[in-house]
Amino acid sequence: xxxxxxxxxxxxxxxxVNANVSxxxxxxxxxxxxxxxxxxxxxxxxxxxxxxxxxxxxRIMRGCLxxxxxxxxxxxxxxEGMAGDPLMTSLxxxxxxxxALQCGFCTPAMLLTAHEFISRVVETGxxxxxxxxxxxxxxxxxxxxxxxxxIVQAVERVLIQYETAPTKAPNGAPNxxxxx
Amino acid sequence: MKAYPFDYIRAESVDDVLSALDRYGTEARIIAGGQSLMxxxxxxxxxxxxxxxxxxxxxxxxxxxxxxxxxxxxxxxxVDVARSPIIARHVPVVAEAMTHVAHPAVRNxxxxxxxxxxxxxxxxxxxxxxxLGADLVVAGNNGRRTVPADAFFMGMFETAVDDxxxxxxxxxxxxxxxxxxxxDEVARRHGDYAIVGAAAVAEMDGPAFRDxxxxxxxxxxxxxxxxxxxAALIGQSWSPALAEDLKSTLAQDLSPNDDSQASSxxxxxxxxxxxxxxxxxxxxxxxxxxxxxxxxxxxx
Ligand SMILES: Cc1cc2nc3c(=O)[nH]c(=O)nc-3n(C[C@H](O)[C@H](O)[C@H](O)COP(=O)(O)OP(=O)(O)OC[C@H]3O[C@@H](n4cnc5c(N)ncnc54)[C@H](O)[C@@H]3O)c2cc1C
Ligand code: FES
Ligand code: FES
Numbered sequence: 001x002x003x004x005x006x007x008x009x010x011x012x013x014x015x016x017v018n019a020n021v022s023x024x025x026x027x028x029x030x031x032x033x034x035x036x037x038x039x040x041x042x043x044x045x046x047x048x049x050x051x052x053x054x055x056x057x058x059r060i061m062r063g064c065l066x067x068x069x070x071x072x073x074x075x076x077x078x079x080e081g082m083a084g085d086p087l088m089t090s091l092x093x094x095x096x097x098x099x100a101l102q103c104g105f106c107t108p109a110m111l112l113t114a115h116e117f118i119s120r121v122v123e124t125g126x127x128x129x130x131x132x133x134x135x136x137x138x139x140x141x142x143x144x145x146x147x148x149x150x151i152v153q154a155v156e157r158v159l160i161q162y163e164t165a166p167t168k169a170p171n172g173a174p175n176x177x178x179x180x
Numbered sequence: 181m182k183a184y185p186f187d188y189i190r191a192e193s194v195d196d197v198l199s200a201l202d203r204y205g206t207e208a209r210i211i212a213g214g215q216s217l218m219x220x221x222x223x224x225x226x227x228x229x230x231x232x233x234x235x236x237x238x239x240x241x242x243x244x245x246x247x248x249x250x251x252x253x254x255x256x257x258x259v260d261v262a263r264s265p266i267i268a269r270h271v272p273v274v275a276e277a278m279t280h281v282a283h284p285a286v287r288n289x290x291x292x293x294x295x296x297x298x299x300x301x302x303x304x305x306x307x308x309x310x311x312l313g314a315d316l317v318v319a320g321n322n323g324r325r326t327v328p329a330d331a332f333f334m335g336m337f338e339t340a341v342d343d344x345x346x347x348x349x350x351x352x353x354x355x356x357x358x359x360x361x362x363x364d365e366v367a368r369r370h371g372d373y374a375i376v377g378a379a380a381v382a383e384m385d386g387p388a389f390r391d392x393x394x395x396x397x398x399x400x401x402x403x404x405x406x407x408x409x410x411a412a413l414i415g416q417s418w419s420p421a422l423a424e425d426l427k428s429t430l431a432q433d434l435s436p437n438d439d440s441q442a443s444s445x446x447x448x449x450x451x452x453x454x455x456x457x458x459x460x461x462x463x464x465x466x467x468x469x470x471x472x473x474x475x476x477x478x479x480x
Contacts, residue, residue, distance in 0.1 A: 003185035023188035023231065024221070045181065046219035047286060059259070059288040065218040066289070069188050070233060116284065139371055140283020 008072040012037070013081025021068040028052040028063030030071075031078055039079035039108045043142065050141035053109035054078050060116045079108035088115055090158050098154040102145035109141050114155045122162055131156060183221035187230040191237060194348065198321050200232045201344045208232055210346060212255060212294035215286050240293070240348065243267060250352045254293025258282070261292055270354040273311060273361035273379055277304040280363075283371050293347045296332070299339045299402065302373040306333050307397035308363065310405060311379040314352050320345035336401040358384050362461040365398070366450050374398040375442050376450035382462045387417040389462070394455065399436045399447055406433040409455070418463030426459075427452040 005020040012035060021030055026045075031037045031054065043049035045064045052063035055077040082088040091111050094100075101107045117137045120126075134155050135148065143151060191197045201208055207229035211217050220226040234240060240255035243264045250270050252261065261267055262278035281287060281295070281304055295305045296316065309316070309329035316327045318341055327340045334340060341347055355361065365377030376398045383391035392410040395403050409429040416422060427448065436447030460467060 004187060006188060022185065024183040024185055026183075026218070026222070045222045047215060050283070050285060053285055060285045061289045062215070062218075062285050064222065065214050065286075067188070067214075067218075067231075069190075070214075070235060072190075113284065136370060137284055139369060140285055 006069045006072075008069055010071045010073065011075045013077055019068075023067060023069050025068045026064050027054065027056075027066040027068050027071055027076070030068035031063065031076070037078045037080050041105055041108065043105075048142070049106075050109050050113070051106055053112045053141070055112060055116075060112050079111060082112070082115070085115075087118060087158070087162065090161065091115060091118075091154070094154045094157050095151075098150045098157070100146060100150040100154040106141055106143040106145075110138060110143065110151060113138055113141055114158070117155070118159050118162055121159060134159070181222055181224060184224060184227045186221075186228055188233065189230060190233045190235075194237065194239070194319055194346070197232055197234055197237075197346055198319065198344070200230070201346070202321055204230050204232075206343055210234055210297075212297075213257070213290035214294075215282070215290040216294065216298045216300070234346075245270070246351075249354060251349055252292055252352065253349050254296075254347045255291050256293075258287035258290045258292065258295075259284070262287060271312065271352045271361075272355065273363055273381060274305070274308050274352065276361075276363050277308045277379060280304050280365055280367070280371070280374070280377070292350065296350070297339055297341060297347050299333050299335075299337050300373065301336050301401050301403075302375075302377070302398040304363065304365065304374065304377060304379070304397065307377065307379045307395045307403040309333075309350065309352075310403045311361070311363075311381045311393045311395040312352055313381075313393065314350050316340075316350050317348045318342075318345050319348045324348065326351075330405070333402040338402075355381075356383070358390065360384055360462045360465055362458045364454055364457050366454070376436075376447050376454060378451065378454040378458055380458045380462060384462065387463050389413045389416060389418075392462075394458070396434060396451055396454075399434050399451060401437075404434060406430060406455075408432040413459070418460055423456050423459075426455050430455065 003022050005022050007020050009018045019034060028040050028042055031040055040054050040063050041051040043051035047062050047065045053060050054063040057074050091114055131152055134152050189200050209228035209231055211231045211233050237255060240253040242253050243256060243266050244251045245266050250266055258278055258281055268275045295303055299306055314329045316332045318325055318327055321344060332340045361381045363379040365374035367374050374397060378396050380394045382389055392413055394406040394410055397403050412429045430451050431448060434451055436444040438444040
């Protein structure tokens, strides 16, 4: 069995990265170990905990269920690359205010998940005030510390803020794919 | 844990995939969304010599209205199926099922074809294919063949896709004016695989069942069509009296698994509960049947 390396070129947080990777290296390990972007975390490595969430071509995905070699030619964003994004900044501020994190292990992924959710609401105007929808969205992300109440509370606050101010549509919002 | 080493081939066409399958035989594994295969690799439950990546095959993606049926490419992502107005309009049971499949990040990557080829007995989409009577198109080096959903799912993680073949697309019959459908499941947490679930597609004659395909998942090793139960309902209108006899006909249709999640008796009970939820919805879609999807349009 061989462990060949493959050359890849991708954009990570806006910068072109060229590297050689082994086929079995998953994307989140590549980001953490080779690029030292340690904001995305590794929990379960089988898609359940969500700690490894990153954005690939604008959509959130499990970094542990993607291979680095598969990201060749694609645009990858981690929590580090979202600094300065207005919606992300609001989320971060309100997470702190609501005490929606303790150890912070789940936080980068929670933020990315919430960011995609709120961007989609703003894009489609489809939200009806309903915490179940928020709970449902973040239910793919495990938090061992805070309990989810304060996370849901934080996401809802930012959601209402953005929903009632549509002109403040998030810059750099992901395009979760056009509806066909 | 980390995967065993493997080689990687990025396929650019269906022919590329087929020739790689031909060359590597059972040492090769196709990777679509990877949302099931990657966990198996990471846990070292699978040990292929080579992965054939089909993610760049644009021809395998997309949803198309072809008159009497809808074509969905095997590589179409769950999220795109879930949000498709074509699916919502013409095959609503699939749209409803998608709301039960995993979470946003998994739906952004996972594919319809991957879910069908995996053939997890507790998965929603295989059961929907059987309820709809969909056709699945499989390609191999000898050309393409069409497999009816009834014959596609053969057992636990076992399908009619032979070595050297791949799934290309599914053809979903459109709902006619008298067609109604519904699905529901019982799971430990919304988004998890079902303990027991059911998908139903019916032809109605006013309130009476003219034809009914009620398919259970999570009950046996593949989706099970409840034939006796349907036969007992056809020609009848839904009434609470009908519900009384359901459990005994379901017991003729289903031999539920007994495992750490639920006993066989528990599964039969849940099958009955689901039938009592779904059948009234088919008989009277405007009736008071609270459905999760109604108040959750956003995360879809
Ligand atoms: C946390 C989590 C929760 C989940 N919850 C659910 C759930 O509730 N319900 C549910 O149904 N699923 C669930 N899934 C699984 C998810 O839906 C997967 O996306 C799906 O089962 C597999 O699709 P994939 O495209 O990721 O396939 P892959 O993982 O890439 O492949 C799966 C299998 O199919 C084969 N394959 C893929 N495409 C083809 C093809 N075109 N032709 C031939 N063979 C092919 C592969 O070789 C492999 O054996 C969950 C996954 C995770 C990680
Ligand atoms: S590490 Fe990827 S989901 Fe847990
Ligand atoms: S804050 Fe510690 S895991 Fe969520």
